[in-house]
Amino acid sequence: MIRKKVIAGNWKMNKTAAEGVTLTKEILDEIGRETSVDVVLCPPFTALASVGQALEGQGVKLGAQNMHQEKNGAYTGEISAEMLRTLYVTHVILGHSERRQYCGETDALVNKKVLAALANELRPILCVGETLAEREGGKTLEVVKTQTEAALAGVKPEQVTSVIIAYEPVWAIGTGKVATTAQAQEVHAFIRSLLVSLYGAALAAKVRILYGGSMKPANAPELLAQPDIDGGLIGGASLESRSFVELVKAAKAAM
Numbered sequence: 001m002i003r004k005k006v007i008a009g010n011w012k013m014n015k016t017a018a019e020g021v022t023l024t025k026e027i028l029d030e031i032g033r034e035t036s037v038d039v040v041l042c043p044p045f046t047a048l049a050s051v052g053q054a055l056e057g058q059g060v061k062l063g064a065q066n067m068h069q070e071k072n073g074a075y076t077g078e079i080s081a082e083m084l085r086t087l088y089v090t091h092v093i094l095g096h097s098e099r100r101q102y103c104g105e106t107d108a109l110v111n112k113k114v115l116a117a118l119a120n121e122l123r124p125i126l127c128v129g130e131t132l133a134e135r136e137g138g139k140t141l142e143v144v145k146t147q148t149e150a151a152l153a154g155v156k157p158e159q160v161t162s163v164i165i166a167y168e169p170v171w172a173i174g175t176g177k178v179a180t181t182a183q184a185q186e187v188h189a190f191i192r193s194l195l196v197s198l199y200g201a202a203l204a205a206k207v208r209i210l211y212g213g214s215m216k217p218a219n220a221p222e223l224l225a226q227p228d229i230d231g232g233l234i235g236g237a238s239l240e241s242r243s244f245v246e247l248v249k250a251a252k253a254a255m
Contacts, residue, residue, distance in 0.1 A: 005251035006231035009238025020047035026241035063091035069112035081120035107150035129168035168212035188228035217246035224254035
């Protein structure tokens with residue numbers, strides 16, 4: 001089955017609102033109303049409104065980097081799914097390795113956020129992946145299985161195709177170690193097999209699985225040619241229009 005590729009830019013804690021608009025316009029100037037690839041920009045909360053305005057009427061979608069699982073309440077500093085919807089956000093990154101590491105997010109919490117996002121018609125970009133210690137301990141598939149199954153608990157068959165999964169080999173990000181294309185495809189295929197066991201082959205074939213291990217223009221064509229790699233969750237390369245546009249073009253060429 002041919003799945004539409006996804007290139008999602010995670011700006012992390014970078015870009016002011018003005019800088020975000022400038023970057024967005026640079027990207028739009030190059031790719032225009034791209035429809036063959038799903039392109040998602042995920043700026044910080046403070047830039048969502050301004051970037052969203054710049055994207056109005058374009059084919060590029062707006063994503064957030066996180067959200068709270070509750071609808072409202074005394075949760076100082078948090079943002080709800082409903083609030084994101086008012087800004088015309090369509091996607092939200094959940095369970096990113098940095099939030100698991102620095103903010104103590106657990107599988108159970110990520111699951112609550114996934115369910116809340118789906119209930120509010122947001123597409124979760126669900127992040128899973130193992131650390132260096134887990135990779136060296138031979139626990140890669142065990143960790144990915146636990147995280148994936150826990151995050152999808154309670155997700156109904158009719159909802160799962162709205163979920164996008166991003167595999168982050170945490171051990172290969174900022175460590176000097178590099179994940180090979182074969183290693184990436186192995187884990188993506190394993191995630192697909194988990195989806196088959198949970199939801200059946202037909203639905204599993206429709207779920208997009210992105211690679212979140214430092215995809216760059218140099219390695220993108222080889223990665224995107226793999227049968228179970230359906231795009232990328234892009235960090236550093238999304239902060240500069242030229243490199244991000246090259247990744248969109250690589251995804252388009254791989255379709």
